[in-house]
Amino acid sequence: MAVNLVAPEPESLHPVPGVDLGVAMAGIKRTNRKDLLLIRLAAGARTAGVFTQNRFCAAPVLLAKQHLAQGAPRALVINTGNANAGTGDDGMTRAGSVCEAVARHLGCAAHEILPFSTGVIMEPLPSERIIAGIRAAVADLRESNWASAAEAIMTTDTVAKAASRRVRLSTGVATVTGIAKGAGMIHPNMATMLGFVATDARMPQAVLERMLREITEASFNSITVDGDTSTNDSFVLISSGAGPAAEGEGDLRALADAIREVAIDLAQSIVRDGEGATKFVTVRVEQGVAIDEARRVAFAIAHSPLVKTAFFASDPNLGRILAAIGNADVIDLDAGKVDLYIDEVLVARGGARSPEYRESQGIEAMKKPEFTVRAVLHRGSAAATVWTCDFSFDYVKINAEYRT
Amino acid sequence: MAVNLVAPEPESLHPVPGVDLGVAMAGIKRTNRKDLLLIRLAAGARTAGVFTQNRFCAAPVLLAKQHLAQGAPRALVINTGNANAGTGDDGMTRAGSVCEAVARHLGCAAHEILPFSTGVIMEPLPSERIIAGIRAAVADLRESNWASAAEAIMTTDTVAKAASRRVRLSTGVATVTGIAKGAGMIHPNMATMLGFVATDARMPQAVLERMLREITEASFNSITVDGDTSTNDSFVLISSGAGPAAEGEGDLRALADAIREVAIDLAQSIVRDGEGATKFVTVRVEQGVAIDEARRVAFAIAHSPLVKTAFFASDPNLGRILAAIGNADVIDLDAGKVDLYIDEVLVARGGARSPEYRESQGIEAMKKPEFTVRAVLHRGSAAATVWTCDFSFDYVKINAEYRT
Numbered sequence: 057m058a059v060n061l062v063a064p065e066p067e068s069l070h071p072v073p074g075v076d077l078g079v080a081m082a083g084i085k086r087t088n089r090k091d092l093l094l095i096r097l098a099a100g101a102r103t104a105g106v107f108t109q110n111r112f113c114a115a116p117v118l119l120a121k122q123h124l125a126q127g128a129p130r131a132l133v134i135n136t137g138n139a140n141a142g143t144g145d146d147g148m149t150r151a152g153s154v155c156e157a158v159a160r161h162l163g164c165a166a167h168e169i170l171p172f173s174t175g176v177i178m179e180p181l182p183s184e185r186i187i188a189g190i191r192a193a194v195a196d197l198r199e200s201n202w203a204s205a206a207e208a209i210m211t212t213d214t215v216a217k218a219a220s221r222r223v224r225l226s227t228g229v230a231t232v233t234g235i236a237k238g239a240g241m242i243h244p245n246m247a248t249m250l251g252f253v254a255t256d257a258r259m260p261q262a263v264l265e266r267m268l269r270e271i272t273e274a275s276f277n278s279i280t281v282d283g284d285t286s287t288n289d290s291f292v293l294i295s296s297g298a299g300p301a302a303e304g305e306g307d308l309r310a311l312a313d314a315i316r317e318v319a320i321d322l323a324q325s326i327v328r329d330g331e332g333a334t335k336f337v338t339v340r341v342e343q344g345v346a347i348d349e350a351r352r353v354a355f356a357i358a359h360s361p362l363v364k365t366a367f368f369a370s371d372p373n374l375g376r377i378l379a380a381i382g383n384a385d386v387i388d389l390d391a392g393k394v395d396l397y398i399d400e401v402l403v404a405r406g407g408a409r410s411p412e413y414r415e416s417q418g419i420e421a422m423k424k425p426e427f428t429v430r431a432v433l434h435r436g437s438a439a440a441t442v443w444t445c446d447f448s449f450d451y452v453k454i455n456a457e458y459r460t
Numbered sequence: 461m462a463v464n465l466v467a468p469e470p471e472s473l474h475p476v477p478g479v480d481l482g483v484a485m486a487g488i489k490r491t492n493r494k495d496l497l498l499i500r501l502a503a504g505a506r507t508a509g510v511f512t513q514n515r516f517c518a519a520p521v522l523l524a525k526q527h528l529a530q531g532a533p534r535a536l537v538i539n540t541g542n543a544n545a546g547t548g549d550d551g552m553t554r555a556g557s558v559c560e561a562v563a564r565h566l567g568c569a570a571h572e573i574l575p576f577s578t579g580v581i582m583e584p585l586p587s588e589r590i591i592a593g594i595r596a597a598v599a600d601l602r603e604s605n606w607a608s609a610a611e612a613i614m615t616t617d618t619v620a621k622a623a624s625r626r627v628r629l630s631t632g633v634a635t636v637t638g639i640a641k642g643a644g645m646i647h648p649n650m651a652t653m654l655g656f657v658a659t660d661a662r663m664p665q666a667v668l669e670r671m672l673r674e675i676t677e678a679s680f681n682s683i684t685v686d687g688d689t690s691t692n693d694s695f696v697l698i699s700s701g702a703g704p705a706a707e708g709e710g711d712l713r714a715l716a717d718a719i720r721e722v723a724i725d726l727a728q729s730i731v732r733d734g735e736g737a738t739k740f741v742t743v744r745v746e747q748g749v750a751i752d753e754a755r756r757v758a759f760a761i762a763h764s765p766l767v768k769t770a771f772f773a774s775d776p777n778l779g780r781i782l783a784a785i786g787n788a789d790v791i792d793l794d795a796g797k798v799d800l801y802i803d804e805v806l807v808a809r810g811g812a813r814s815p816e817y818r819e820s821q822g823i824e825a826m827k828k829p830e831f832t833v834r835a836v837l838h839r840g841s842a843a844a845t846v847w848t849c850d851f852s853f854d855y856v857k858i859n860a861e862y863r864t
């Protein structure tokens with residue numbers, strides 16, 4: 057029961073010239089479902105990636121980082137159903153054999169393939185089944201396949217996630233289209249579980265990488281479902297180069313805005329489809345000393361199980377939010393200065409319940425499927441926004457029953 | 461449904477000479493339940509306390525700290541039903557008026573009273589009702605009242621928590637008895653929600669304080685239910701001085717051991733009665749570089765909602781534990797060296813599934829109401845143990861319905 061989220065119409069996802077996508081049913085974990093995705097890039101395409109900070113990062117993450125350092129990739133291969141994490145040397149060997157198989161089919165080198173996996177941790181990757189499925193994925197390669205691609209990377213997702221924009225540059229119209237997956241183990245630290253955004257606009261590698269870092273912070277690194285950072289988080293930004301060049305300041309800003317919109321749309325989709333989510337909550341922290349501090353406070357609110365269960369109950373037990381703010385490790389925070397709002401309702405002023413506040417107002421605001429929690433620290437001018445969902449019976453149900 | 465926890469028999473709680481306890485039904489939140497506790501200390505008693513690190517600490521915590529700095533307390537007054545946190549200046553005034561009322565009844569100064577509150581946050585303390593209840597609590601004062609006292613401080617606790625030991629010192633037999641409360645918002649940082657341990661053994665203030673700090677780390681600071689640190693956490697250690705003197709090294713060690721046993725017993729009781737708990741889990745991390753690192757890894761496991769829901773399901777989805785270890789912010793952790801055990805079952809060796817491991821073994825171990833997760837990092841010789849519970853439907857139910 058995702059919150060205000062439906063799968064995008066396939067026609068709304070603009071093809072990105074220079075980027076072909078092909079899917080297959082490889083039977084990795086279950087039969088009769090799309091579970092393998094191949095993304096083929098035109099010669100000259102540039103790729104930048106950010107990856108999980110989890111020390112138990114998966115074999116494909118290690119290999120994708122190595123391959124990315126060796127030069128421009130020609131294809132990405134993504135499987136769902138198995139994360140190939142906690143699998144040791146065998147996991148590396150199997151990820152490598154998948155890359156070799158793709159390279160054979162596409163006529164390039166194995167190090168030009170970036171592998172990605174998502175699914176259950178600590179079970180051997182069924183690489184034979186993946187390799188057997190590659191032929192079908194190659195046969196399916198086409199530019200108009202984004203909707204199908206979004207479906208092929210789902211795990212506990214209930215809705216396929218994709219977004220698309222067109223943006224006018226001085227040199228022509230550029231396209232930005234992306235897909236993502238993720239519903240649990242979501243507190244990305246560098247990237248979401250998996251996100252892939254491509255544009256046909258041409259730009260230097262250094263610009264692409266700078267854009268990736270800046271946009272990751274504002275999108276995938278600003279969401280949390282359960283505070284758990286996955287072993288497989290990856291976000292990849294591709295510039296196929298088949299479209300217009302992004303040249304001056306204005307073009308780069310317009311392009312970055314479009315990519316950021318797509319990335320935020322995808323990141324918010326992950327929260328809307330968060331495991332068991334019934335509420336989509338924006339947490340905004342204002343007037344902190346530094347952005348880092350504002351983010352820390354916002355995540356302290358967004359991670360607290362007590363706050364999240366109160367969201368679920370539409371219960372304005374808002375002292376829990378103050379307690380969460382107090383736990384954010386802002387050493388010299390003056391609790392007596394903090395104001396707290398739910399949407400436009402002033403709940404607490406100067407760290408204590410506002411005299412005008414009536415609980416009926418809080419209930420009214422929190423009953424909605426979407427609302428904003430806003431904390432004003434009165435310490436400086438830095439602000440941060442993060443997005444999260446509530447903590448429901450279904451979160452427990454989904455995670456107690458996953459796998460079984 | 462607390463895990464292997466029953467309220468102690470009143471006779472098992474040894475009176476501590478020099479410490480009288482009195483309870484009353486003050487009708488603070490509900491009628492007809494014990495909700496007020498007075499602890500009166502003999503002249504010459506010494507008291508040491510540690511308090512929450514939450515920046516939104518409650519008014520009584522601020523006042524108790526101030527009063528403790530002004531000299532030896534003669535009494536503690538504790539109410540349940542209202543935390544008096546997020547209440548601003550009004551909360552300080554009300555906590556002060558409670559201390560004054562107790563002081564009048566006992567014939568001492570207001571600064572010789574330490575106030576404590578627990579319950580709902582951000583609602584005004586009904587201090588009139590508390591003050592009206594003090595007379596009854598004074599009339600009830602006696603040494604043999606520990607079981608009743610444990611009941612009077614419960615909130616969402618389902619079982620009253622108390623523990624008691626006797627220990628032979630060179631100068632005579634000393635008694636250690638304590639009570640605690642807490643079931644949710646439990647990730648003490650300095651102390652649990654509320655814990656009070658008293659001994660009649662005599663010792664210097666500096667020794668008492670050192671003992672308090674050392675024992676807090678090994679007990680109340682080593683548990684977590686939901687990772688939320690309360691606004692009201694306090695742990696107080698009292699030496700009434702009415703019993704034998706703890707003099708040499710041997711006496712101090714024996715006494716510290718007895719106090720530590722009582723504190724760990726109380727801390728574990730809080731986890732056993734954790735909101736919705738169906739499992740009591742010991743998390744042991746060995747061969748870290750430093751204790752701090754081992755504790756960080758242990759808490760990363762104990763806090764992960766994904767790990768805790770797997771505990772609930774008795775589902776050995778043990779990759780989630782590896783992922784949690786990878787998130788513990790141990791920068792140079794070599795995942796390829798980590799071994800993982802559930803009780804005596806070797807699950808992962810060198811960061812990957814052990815070839816001998818059979819899933820039936822994991823299920824068998826995790827079905828039990830109590831088991832140990834043991835991670836061996838192979839980095840050094842430091843170890844840490846923390847205790848936690850699982851994350852069940854009932855955790856959500858309790859916290860979505862609390863207050864309503």
